Amino acid sequence: MSQTVDRALSILPLLAQGPADLGQVAERLGVHKSTALRLLRTLHEHGLVYRQEDQRYRLGARLFALAQEAVENLDVREIAHPHLVALNDRCGHTVHLAVYEEQEVLYIDKVESRYPVRMYSRIGKPVAITVAAVAKLLLADLTEPERRAIAEKLDYPMYTSRSTPDAAAFLKELAVVREQGWATDLGGHEESINCIGAPVRGADGRVVAAMSVSAPNVVVTAEELLTLLPLVRRTAETISREYSGTNRPKKV
């Protein structure tokens, strides 16, 4: 763990929230302005940070290029995408694809129902890990000690009265999900939104990604949403088959 690099990298999420000037960066990093300046300069040279005309800093172009390459290396996404679209065509609801990476669950694709162009809205943002259907699916596939370790490290915010309250309940839920091969989130994150999900598996049977369909209560009830379960599971299995079949052995 390198202190200097650590500080420099801490600037990135800070700037992701919006442009900031030198003083703000220094303050939020807890370092002297001159130090912040030099770190920013280095980031700037690598194109990760951009300096706009008012001299404030924000994230730069190269970061986007890198991110693009990073996501291209996730070939699950490419394979899954057309199937997610097809699913969206049939049911009309929002479809998500997520992966587990380093103690986090991240959406890597999304097809939205009403506003097809508003796709970016949440991709890349960390998922509410204790309640989301995709998170349960991904965590349920870890080994028992891993699950336990993570469950105990997590916070359990009560987004709603139906949110997972604590580690014990979470582990129990994971066991259920693990056995039944699918997962739900019924109003656990937002009171009026329900969600059903299924796992995408690699050739060795391990879960490499998870997909879900979300819809608000006002459109369909939880019961109606659950009738889509076979369709969702079938889609996930189709993706799994294609992913395990056409792929080079060692990936993601």
Added chain:
Amino acid sequence: MSQTVDRALSILPLLAQGPADLGQVAERLGVHKSTALRLLRTLHEHGLVYRQEDQRYRLGARLFALAQEAVENLDVREIAHPHLVALNDRCGHTVHLAVYEEQEVLYIDKVESRYPVRMYSRIGKPVAITVAAVAKLLLADLTEPERRAIAEKLDYPMYTSRSTPDAAAFLKELAVVREQGWATDLGGHEESINCIGAPVRGADGRVVAAMSVSAPNVVVTAEELLTLLPLVRRTAETISREYSGTNRPKKV
């Protein structure tokens, strides 16, 4: 310029080419293995780098998350987006939005005609700078010495027989674009694809982004596409107005 940070950041483009193990990273950085290890660890803690099962490193999904968050905060894009969609609704063709940054032109938004969900495909990727209509528009707005400096640094790949052949031709084209306030790419990148574009200007009149409409020959001829020019220019002007109007004075 911080050496430590500089080395750490140099790892990212290196990994963008594909996964690498510790030894490879150390060698290509020209540092000792232990040094590379510590740098990688720091990158890892910030999620920029992911360690796959065979212990090799690759770019992490967090990068994607950061970029995503940053893109959301780019307000040109937010303001322009609905107008791009409206334009797409009317003409049916692919619509692009691009910005210039640090010697590069990048697409930051795209509304595609046939495959509305395939939006991600190229966003964030550098544009073919010597031929694309949006690139001409963005570069044409720079000062004369800047244009000359860039034009001389560029390569001029002959994608097709109509591609811009050299710096002289490029500068001449920029002068034309600058004066007429719009640009075209008629088969300069791909033989069968034509493109027309217009600039988005900020409060001070400077070009902050450029938009374009693209369509293949088989759908509409170049002449037919040109009839859309007034519509495209009007859209760009609408975005410009909204952008300069509702915003605090100093912004990208």
Added chain:
DNA sequence: AAGTTTCGTTGCAACATATGCAACACCCAT
């Protein structure tokens, strides 16, 4: 199975490098 190579990891001492300070330069407002 034992030997051998390869790769990742750790502790440590020496050095190089990042740090905070203080002073300067600059712009905008009063």
Added chain:
DNA sequence: ATGGGTGTTGCATATGTTGCAACGAAACTT
């Protein structure tokens, strides 16, 4: 003019980073 607000530079100190060498573990050979 003058004051507060920026961003920027040179410098001496010491903090943090570096390479080394040795360890451990796993993979491959024999």
